[in-house]
Amino acid sequence: MKIHIKNGRLIDPKNNIDAVQDVFIAAGRIVATGSAPADFHANQTLDATGQIVCPGLVDLSARLREPGFEYKATLESELRAAAAGGVTSLACPPDTDPVLDEPGLVEMLKHRAKLLNLAHVYPLGALTRQLEGKNLTEMCELTEAGCVGFSHVNAPLIDTQVMRRAMQYASTFGFTVWLHPEDSYLARNGVAHDGEVAARLGLTGIPASAETIALATILTLAQEVGARVHLCRISSREGVEMLRKARQQGLPVSCDIAVNHLHLTEHDIGFFDPQCHLKPPLRSQRDRDALRQGLADGTINAICSDHTPVDDDAKLAPFAESEPGAAGIELLLPLTLKWAEESGTPLLKALARITSEPAALLGIDAGHLAIGACADVCVFDAEEYWKVERQSLLSQGKNTPFLGLELAGKVRATIVAGHLVHQA
Numbered sequence: 471m472k473i474h475i476k477n478g479r480l481i482d483p484k485n486n487i488d489a490v491q492d493v494f495i496a497a498g499r500i501v502a503t504g505s506a507p508a509d510f511h512a513n514q515t516l517d518a519t520g521q522i523v524c525p526g527l528v529d530l531s532a533r534l535r536e537p538g539f540e541y542k543a544t545l546e547s548e549l550r551a552a553a554a555g556g557v558t559s560l561a562c563p564p565d566t567d568p569v570l571d572e573p574g575l576v577e578m579l580k581h582r583a584k585l586l587n588l589a590h591v592y593p594l595g596a597l598t599r600q601l602e603g604k605n606l607t608e609m610c611e612l613t614e615a616g617c618v619g620f621s622h623v624n625a626p627l628i629d630t631q632v633m634r635r636a637m638q639y640a641s642t643f644g645f646t647v648w649l650h651p652e653d654s655y656l657a658r659n660g661v662a663h664d665g666e667v668a669a670r671l672g673l674t675g676i677p678a679s680a681e682t683i684a685l686a687t688i689l690t691l692a693q694e695v696g697a698r699v700h701l702c703r704i705s706s707r708e709g710v711e712m713l714r715k716a717r718q719q720g721l722p723v724s725c726d727i728a729v730n731h732l733h734l735t736e737h738d739i740g741f742f743d744p745q746c747h748l749k750p751p752l753r754s755q756r757d758r759d760a761l762r763q764g765l766a767d768g769t770i771n772a773i774c775s776d777h778t779p780v781d782d783d784a785k786l787a788p789f790a791e792s793e794p795g796a797a798g799i800e801l802l803l804p805l806t807l808k809w810a811e812e813s814g815t816p817l818l819k820a821l822a823r824i825t826s827e828p829a830a831l832l833g834i835d836a837g838h839l840a841i842g843a844c845a846d847v848c849v850f851d852a853e854e855y856w857k858v859e860r861q862s863l864l865s866q867g868k869n870t871p872f873l874g875l876e877l878a879g880k881v882r883a884t885i886v887a888g889h890l891v892h893q894a
Contacts, residue, residue: 471513471888472496478518483822484838493523495845498888516883518849524821525837526558526846528828530726530774532799538567543779543866549588551865553892555800556848556881558589559836564596565623571596571607573615580616588891592832594621594648597636601625606636609645618832619646624749626654637697649688650702656680661790663753667736676751678706685709689716701725705750707760714769724831727761728776729805730796734871744785744792745871762813772828775802779867797867804879847885854880
């Protein structure tokens with residue numbers, strides 16, 4: 471299949487390109503930009519006049535819910551949602567059922583994803599067996615099966631000796647350890663930020679110190695062992711400042727932020743809106759502003775959707791009993807554009823946070839449109855508004871705090887390895 475994308479504004483952050491250029495695709499690769507190569511005859515032409523052509527988005531956290539949680543979502547439904555959101559590569563956490571702690575499970579997931587051919591799926595392996603925080607997994611075998619890193623997701627890793635040994639094992643082979651910094655004792659039974667809103671509503675709070683205490687432990691061990699650590703979903707001002715200092719000291723740590731936390735605060739909980747029951751919790755406006763600043767100055771490397779589809783029943787429960795999480799893979803692009811516009815961030819820099827930067831963190835050759843690169847492309851209209859409604863979302867999970875909101879940024883086409891997988 472030969473595809474010609476014409477008249478679009480090509481934005482490629484990794485190669486510092488922002489210009490009106492045509493893109494030419496053949497045999498699943500980018501064969502030229504600007505002028506057509508000799509003897510190029512397109513099978514399909516996409517007119518991108520007035521639209522933006524960029525690398526396919528790379529999402530650092532998207533729960534696909536298979537295996538084990540098909541009543542919440544299926545692999546096919548979520549990969550179709552990814553295509554509709556312009557996401558062509560994604561990392562999926564290991565908290566499935568069974569947990570991704572065996573090579574066979576990882577191979578099966580990658581095989582099924584490949585058959586669907588809607589997005590590149592990069593599993594994160596479990597750091598410990600069954601995510602119980604006791605026995606380390608065979609990281610080398612899991613890497614051979616296709617894992618790109620090792621995570622403990624939101625499961626508590628209380629034993630610091632186990633954490634230290636995990637870092638030592640990973641460091642020996644150059645693997646990255648993905649950790650969500652949260653002290654399980656301080657966060658126990660908590661459902662909201664420990665602030666004025668939680669106090670007014672009578673909700674059990676999770677203080678910012680739950681993040682910073684865990685973060686201090688992780689950074690101390692990472693420095694001692696020399697491990698490469700990725701910090702998942704930082705949420706507090708104090709956490710951003712600790713990370714900033716650690717990176718200034720040369721520690722090999724990176725960080726991402728959930729796109730929901732770029733826009734929402736504890737006040738959005740309103741009168742017990744379970745759609746705003748997230749993990750980590752929505753914090754104060756001061757924290758949100760610090761996250762935005764950290765993203766702008768590069769302290770925070772990337773934005774992820776933290777896509778967590780939840781069934782309707784689990785979100786209809788009272789706030790404290792509802793299941794945390796929001797479906798967001800289709801909102802990653804428009805919410806990133808919204809942040810860019812509100813903060814005055816150039817589009818080239820903003821798109822880097824959801825293309826080239828997360829690709830570098832995953833260690834994959836994606837997130838750019840260099841000649842010879844895999845043809846993963848997103849074409850979108852940055853000026854077109856669309857309303858976030860249940861029927862407009864392809865994800866099986868309709869749980870998002872942004873229902874009813876109109877957002878700018880409509881994906882018109884998504885190409886994965888040279889195949890047009892979505893067109894609107």
